Amino acid sequence: MAAPSNIVRRGRIFHFRRAVPADLRDRLKRRELVRSLGACGPRSARLRADELYWLSEQLFETARANPMLTQDQLAHLAQSFYSHILERERTARASGMYLTKDGRVARANYWGNVAEQVRDSLGGNTLDHGSDTARMSARLAGLSWDDLNEAERHQCKEVVHRAGIDLAEALKARYEGDFEFEPRSKLLRQALAEVPPTAAPLHQTQSRAQAEPLFSTVYPNYIEDQLRRGEWRQQTGNQADATYRLFIQICGDKPVSQYRRPDAAQFRATAERMPSDYGKAASYKNFTPEEIIRAYEKLPVERKPPLLTQKTIKRHFSALSAMWSEAIATGKAMENIFSGFKFAAVKRAVDERDQWSDTELKALFGSPVWSGCLSAGRRSQPGQQIIRDDKFWIPLVTLLSGMRLEEICQLRTDDIREENGISFFDINDRPPRQLKNKNAVRRVPIHSDLIHMGFLAYVKTLGKGSQSVFPALKPGGADDKLGHGFTKWFTRYRQDIGVYRKNLDFHSLRHTATTLMHQADISTLVIDHLTGHSTPGETGRYTKGSSLQQLAAAIEAIKPGLALAHLYNDR
Numbered sequence: 001m002a003a004p005s006n007i008v009r010r011g012r013i014f015h016f017r018r019a020v021p022a023d024l025r026d027r028l029k030r031r032e033l034v035r036s037l038g039a040c041g042p043r044s045a046r047l048r049a050d051e052l053y054w055l056s057e058q059l060f061e062t063a064r065a066n067p068m069l070t071q072d073q074l075a076h077l078a079q080s081f082y083s084h085i086l087e088r089e090r091t092a093r094a095s096g097m098y099l100t101k102d103g104r105v106a107r108a109n110y111w112g113n114v115a116e117q118v119r120d121s122l123g124g125n126t127l128d129h130g131s132d133t134a135r136m137s138a139r140l141a142g143l144s145w146d147d148l149n150e151a152e153r154h155q156c157k158e159v160v161h162r163a164g165i166d167l168a169e170a171l172k173a174r175y176e177g178d179f180e181f182e183p184r185s186k187l188l189r190q191a192l193a194e195v196p197p198t199a200a201p202l203h204q205t206q207s208r209a210q211a212e213p214l215f216s217t218v219y220p221n222y223i224e225d226q227l228r229r230g231e232w233r234q235q236t237g238n239q240a241d242a243t244y245r246l247f248i249q250i251c252g253d254k255p256v257s258q259y260r261r262p263d264a265a266q267f268r269a270t271a272e273r274m275p276s277d278y279g280k281a282a283s284y285k286n287f288t289p290e291e292i293i294r295a296y297e298k299l300p301v302e303r304k305p306p307l308l309t310q311k312t313i314k315r316h317f318s319a320l321s322a323m324w325s326e327a328i329a330t331g332k333a334m335e336n337i338f339s340g341f342k343f344a345a346v347k348r349a350v351d352e353r354d355q356w357s358d359t360e361l362k363a364l365f366g367s368p369v370w371s372g373c374l375s376a377g378r379r380s381q382p383g384q385q386i387i388r389d390d391k392f393w394i395p396l397v398t399l400l401s402g403m404r405l406e407e408i409c410q411l412r413t414d415d416i417r418e419e420n421g422i423s424f425f426d427i428n429d430r431p432p433r434q435l436k437n438k439n440a441v442r443r444v445p446i447h448s449d450l451i452h453m454g455f456l457a458y459v460k461t462l463g464k465g466s467q468s469v470f471p472a473l474k475p476g477g478a479d480d481k482l483g484h485g486f487t488k489w490f491t492r493y494r495q496d497i498g499v500y501r502k503n504l505d506f507h508s509l510r511h512t513a514t515t516l517m518h519q520a521d522i523s524t525l526v527i528d529h530l531t532g533h534s535t536p537g538e539t540g541r542y543t544k545g546s547s548l549q550q551l552a553a554a555i556e557a558i559k560p561g562l563a564l565a566h567l568y569n570d571r
Contacts, residue, residue, distance in 0.1 A: 014036075039234050082166065264317075275308070400560075424552075
């Protein structure tokens, strides 16, 4: 019988949810397992949920078969023992007890010897003589010794020995007049760091921490809120989901209030050592981040992919910082532990993509789509057909206008307008259209080369009303963009015809159009009005728009170094 899917859908995102059995809730420190399945179809969501269901079964079986105390429980046990003994010593001092110099030296030597003896016992794993102390410490930490199995009792003994070394060193330091001793045990430092000087009693602190939801149960709601408010698009939400899952893998799953700045530093240090393909390579499947790093470091130099870039790590920090800012606003955190980190300079926007050279433009627009292909299904093979559809028009429109891909893909027939003899694209945000920002609303005159090629005639064949200019395009990707499928096709096509290189893509055509206008001495302000960019400074603030005649003159200044006359339909 198939396992239940345990699927919940919130907006566009599916989630796996499963209640933790009552007998394991204290041990696993959660009442429910929650994991985002991302934006996918119902079938994919079910397959992922079924896999998580069986993994959770294994988790429950392992927890029952080999129950062990958690790191937090051990840390509190260490802190209970350490603080209890130091408090007894403090009380004795508060009574006014006077110690001679010889007495202080003797006590300091005694505790120094104790530290050495405990260190020897810990190194040799001879821990039985610490059973009574471990039993007492477990009781102080709220654990029942009789309910613990042998493995858990051994954990308690080991932790008491680890804390005992620091305790003996702390007492030795006090009798030498040093009250600033800092423990070395990581478990002990963890527990002490979580208890501020004015904290409530330990059992109250534990109760509050356990009452707070874990990070894994909080962040899916935050992503959904960002999507609902329109702050993020689905792709951004998916990226943030991956960031938050990686953070849990590296720093553990705790309430937001329990993370500290060292956690943020640890996340960065680990991420900087991870390969860029850690989430895609099959060889890393089910590996922890540390296991991925170890496997990566063993690879030969020639097989090593690049590490995560500073740009990617900065994006991770941005997603985490945004959530922590929200947590501060709602009282769930006291500080943004991800603020203040500096990252190596990333490329300027102008350097991220290359401009198409004249040679590359000639190769592209001299290829089968524009010179003649074999058929609609074999565009990269030379033939006699020139098919004037989205694959033919969209690259030309971008090159001769500087418009964004999605702006072109979502054009409708009533967006092709004319005023005072000038035909133009009316870029607007009327539903179902979606624009990048408010500056994207604008008018872009249609280049005379496009008109000569028959673009206006093509639009007329689509009929009246509000029809899609490119009806073959279908929504796809995380944000249901019409350009999703076209982008994939354009990449494959350029590979097939041999016009493909890094940093040169479809968006580079937009950069090329902008560069050609700049080289023709078109005003930066006019270029910004045409391309939908904001203009910085006072000039941009007080100049409200360019005339349609100015915009048309700027568009005509786009003169790429290639011949297009063979495509004209009005000869």
